[in-house]
Amino acid sequence: MPASRLTTIGFDADDTLWQNERFYQTTQAHFLELLKDYADPNELPDRLLQVMLRNVGHYGFGIKSFTLSMVETAVEVTEGRAPGTVIAEILAAGREMAAHPVETLPHARETLEALADKYRLVLITKGDLFDQERKIAQSGLGELFEAVEIVSDKNRSTYERVFGRHGDGPERSMMIGNSLKSDVLPAIEAGSWGVYVPHDLTWAYEHADAPASEARFRQVADLGEVAPLIDEIERG
The missing domain is CATH 3.40.50.1000 (HAD superfamily/HAD-like)
Incomplete structure (x- = not known):
């Protein structure tokens, strides 16, 4: 040989x-819609990306890390005033991703x-x-x-x-x-x-x-x- x-x-x-990234992008679009009244939708993707990159060392990669980063970004851009309903919808979106068929x-x-x-x-x-x-x-x-x-x-x-x-x-x-x-x-x-x-x-x-x-x-x-x-x- x-x-x-x-x-x-x-x-x-x-x-x-x-498929994987498609579901992340669909969820991110929903995230942007949830926060459109609290921050510039054009700036939110970069804000979320920076939080995600910051959190990789803490939470690693994957849906849980992504969901936590969305929650953290929501808290940051609303200066701690993010409604509980918004946080609940973000968490629900994360659960939906985790249950999506392969x-x-x-x-x-x-x-x-x-x-x-x-x-x-x-x-x-x-x-x-x-x-x-x-x-x-x-x-x-x-x-x-x-x-x-x-x-x-x-x-x-x-x-x-x-x-x-x-x-x-x-x-x-x-x-x-x-x-x-x-x-x-x-x-x-x-x-x-x-x-x-x-x-x-x-x-x-x-x-x-x-x-x-x-x-x-x-x-x-x-x-x-x-x-x-x-x-x-x-x-x-």
């Missing part, structure tokens, strides 16, 4: 295998099934443990993975650890996801292949420039192009 052969394929979950993206299952017999598949996702476990179970895709890693963040050491634990090291692994910042750049830095699958909606926090000059960087239009791409890489 050639030393360069891929043995392990990592997949991101949210907005790579199933909607898998096109080619997700067929791609995983095509790769599962040839490679170790590892799901690497960040966010709230309870919510991510719920989505994995509801998606019906969990059975196709040899391992699932729900992490607090994704960086070089994350991929070194995960691909060392579940594979033959980063050099013989590939990470596939919709975030250049979290899925692609740190995986390449660790020595893996990084495959970018753009999604129509991506949170501003995840934006980064594509590493076009990196030999192990690839971009595909959708998950349906992943298996042919891997075959091409394997052929050298």
Whole structure:
């Protein structure tokens, strides 16, 4: 077996295998409507983003963190005068997000099934443990993975650890996801292949420039192009 052969394929979950950001944006639009009489709607998205970024270190990523950040933003922009009814509606919106059915993206299952017999598949996702476990179970895709890693963040050491634990090291692994910042750049830095699958909606926090000059960087239009791409890489 050639030393360069891929043995392990990592997949991101949210907005790579199933819809996620769409529900955040729908909830944010409702949040803006709730507070339109208390603050400039054009400034509120930036206010909320700043609170969310500030809170990542305290609450991590996910729906609970997002909901708490909406409540905190509401309190800040109303100078503590946010009505209880507004806070209650924000909390209800968070609960609705947490109960929303999982909607898998096109080619997700067929791609995983095509790769599962040839490679170790590892799901690497960040966010709230309870919510991510719920989505994995509801998606019906969990059975196709040899391992699932729900992490607090994704960086070089994350991929070194995960691909060392579940594979033959980063050099013989590939990470596939919709975030250049979290899925692609740190995986390449660790020595893996990084495959970018753009999604129509991506949170501003995840934006980064594509590493076009990196030999192990690839971009595909959708998950349906992943298996042919891997075959091409394997052929050298």
